[in-house]
Amino acid sequence: MSMQLSNIYDDKIEDAIQDIVNILEGNYxxxxxxxxxxxxxxxxDALEEAKELEGKNYLKIINIIEETKEEYEKPLTFVxxxxxxxxxxxxxDSVMTKTEGKQKSFSETLNRIMLNPITGIPIALxxxxxxxxxxxxxxxxxxxxxxxxxxxxxxxINPWIDNILNNHIPWEWLRTLIGGDYGIITLxxxxxxxxxxxxxxxxxxVFSIIEDSGYLPRLAMLVDRLFKNIGLNGRAVIPMVLGFxxxxxxTMVSRTLETERERIISTLLLALAIPxxxxxxxILSLLSGEPKALIAWIIFISFVFLFIGYLAAKVLPGEEPxxxxxxxxxxxxKLSNVLVKTYTRMEWYFAEILPLFILISIFIxxxxxxxxxxxxxxxFRPFVVAIGLPKEVSEVFLFGFFRRDYxxxxxxxxVKEGILSTRQLVVAAATLTLFVPCVAQFVMMIKERGFKTAxxxxxxxxxxxxxxxxxxxxxxxxxxxLA
Amino acid sequence: MKTLANLEKGFEGTIVEIKTDRDDIIRKLMAMGVFxxxxxxxxQTFPSYVFQVGYTQVAVDKEIxxxxxxx
Numbered sequence: 001m002s003m004q005l006s007n008i009y010d011d012k013i014e015d016a017i018q019d020i021v022n023i024l025e026g027n028y029x030x031x032x033x034x035x036x037x038x039x040x041x042x043x044x045d046a047l048e049e050a051k052e053l054e055g056k057n058y059l060k061i062i063n064i065i066e067e068t069k070e071e072y073e074k075p076l077t078f079v080x081x082x083x084x085x086x087x088x089x090x091x092x093d094s095v096m097t098k099t100e101g102k103q104k105s106f107s108e109t110l111n112r113i114m115l116n117p118i119t120g121i122p123i124a125l126x127x128x129x130x131x132x133x134x135x136x137x138x139x140x141x142x143x144x145x146x147x148x149x150x151x152x153x154x155x156x157i158n159p160w161i162d163n164i165l166n167n168h169i170p171w172e173w174l175r176t177l178i179g180g181d182y183g184i185i186t187l188x189x190x191x192x193x194x195x196x197x198x199x200x201x202x203x204x205x206v207f208s209i210i211e212d213s214g215y216l217p218r219l220a221m222l223v224d225r226l227f228k229n230i231g232l233n234g235r236a237v238i239p240m241v242l243g244f245x246x247x248x249x250x251t252m253v254s255r256t257l258e259t260e261r262e263r264i265i266s267t268l269l270l271a272l273a274i275p276x277x278x279x280x281x282x283i284l285s286l287l288s289g290e291p292k293a294l295i296a297w298i299i300f301i302s303f304v305f306l307f308i309g310y311l312a313a314k315v316l317p318g319e320e321p322x323x324x325x326x327x328x329x330x331x332x333x334k335l336s337n338v339l340v341k342t343y344t345r346m347e348w349y350f351a352e353i354l355p356l357f358i359l360i361s362i363f364i365x366x367x368x369x370x371x372x373x374x375x376x377x378x379x380f381r382p383f384v385v386a387i388g389l390p391k392e393v394s395e396v397f398l399f400g401f402f403r404r405d406y407x408x409x410x411x412x413x414x415v416k417e418g419i420l421s422t423r424q425l426v427v428a429a430a431t432l433t434l435f436v437p438c439v440a441q442f443v444m445m446i447k448e449r450g451f452k453t454a455x456x457x458x459x460x461x462x463x464x465x466x467x468x469x470x471x472x473x474x475x476x477x478x479x480x481x482l483a
Numbered sequence: 484m485k486t487l488a489n490l491e492k493g494f495e496g497t498i499v500e501i502k503t504d505r506d507d508i509i510r511k512l513m514a515m516g517v518f519x520x521x522x523x524x525x526x527q528t529f530p531s532y533v534f535q536v537g538y539t540q541v542a543v544d545k546e547i548x549x550x551x552x553x554x
Contacts, residue, residue, distance in 0.1 A: 077513070217542065220533075224542075324542070325542045329540075
């Protein structure tokens with residue numbers, strides 16, 4: 001270790017280092033020079049250690065640090081890092097040669113296309129369409145769920161459980177707790193294993209591919225300007241995109257945002273205006289037969305997303321978010337990495353979600369016993385009628401809270417019976433999308449944002465969804481857009 | 484004074500200064516290796532600012548871009 005390390009910094013800093021080195025008496029794991037540099041940068045652990053080992057001299061050291069700090073406008077850690085950066089450049093320049101390739105590589109071209117908004121936005125829409133709609137919505141929520149739910153649980157496991165219960169359990173309360181329509185196994189576990197797992201599994205698969213390709217920072221860059229208007233920065237695109245998979249998971253991921261303000265706004269928007277894959281699957285298939293209805297729904301939900309985000313950003317105190325992100329080079333994802341990631345996430349997610357679903361089926365079981373559901377449906381009825389929907393839709397809303405897709409699936413039955421007009425279908429689909437999140441998401445909101453905030457958000461969403469449904473119905477009636 | 488926020492796409496130069504008294508911005512730029520003396524190339528200016536510093540590509544918003552003084 002004979003490398004000459006002095007003279008990297010300017011005289012003032014070198015002097016300060018020397019002064020501190022002369023004072024230091026304690027025994028440190030690193031050299032006194034390195035330790036002095038840490039102290040100058042006000043490293044918390046180093047300060048703590050010096051306070052302990054240097055006794056009276058500690059104050060002298062603090063004095064030197066303060067005096068040195070006053071010499072510079074910028075934090076010392078920045079000044080010191082700047083000198084190091086220069087030194088690093090001198091070293092690399094002396095040993096590295098950069099050859100300029102004549103041809104632009106394919107990944108470089110792709111990078112430009114993705115960054116340019118004119119080509120980047122259509123690409124983003126294509127990624128969402130194929131990744132979310134085709135793969136997660138139609139393959140995951142359609143093909144796999146149909147197989148697991150219909151052929152495995154519906155045809156084999158549920159009848160088998162019910163059979164055992166009916167033959168061996170004499171108590172009705174225990175039979176309905178475990179089996180039947182809302183039992184722990186027949187509803188809770190079936191829901192977690194046969195519906196949620198394939199949907200989030202396919203979603204995680206797509207998400208891991210997008211993540212490993214390095215596409216997310218580029219998407220974040222594209223939406224940053226838009227997101228600034230709703231009090232978020234481009235980084236929030238990650239929980240928002242995740243929300244299209246599962247809002248519960250996305251609410252959990254919103255903890256990665258930097259400020260509490262951003263976390264609250266994104267939790268609110270996820271609860272209100274981001275439909276999860278289970279909902280999306282059903283709503284898209286309901287509305288796809290009526291292109292005008294589908295467009296009306298998309299416009300309305302996007303409007304609510306931006307409008308409420310804008311208002312929330314105005315109302316909530318706190319600083320405007322900053323956006324900064326390193327853009328890793330684009331890479332072709334490795335299948336083995338994607339599979340390992342998908343598997344680990346599914347495993348972790350399943351452990352989080354399974355207890356919740358068991359809890360939910362116990363709730364429903366209990367609610368049925370005390371007969372609270374007909375009363376709740378009764379409470380919803382006048383509101384449902386007020387937004388121009390037939391009263392049968394009330395039940396759909398109640399079940400929507402327990403199972404987001406179940407609510408939407410309930411609409412499906414009503415459409416088949418021919419009860420809803422196109423206008424009513426759009427109003428119902430929009431209100432249901434906005435309506436309170438499923439119970440799992442609500443529990444996650446409490447866990448992540450605290451009880452008070454979660455309740456505020458839930459009450460707001462409940463009131464606002466009916467208000468918005470009322471307004472939408474009125475607009476559609478007044479303009480005759482879907483007549 | 485030229486900052487990254489008022490440059491054209493394709494500009495190549497050197498970072499002279501990070502002009503801000505906000506420690507959080509300085510720390511963020513530091514973390515991404517953006518220092519005075521680094522060479523810089525502007526890749527894009529809309530909807531956000533993307534530039535190359537050394538071997539790294541970085542995206543920032545207007546607020547941060549306007550603190551990076553270049554020549």
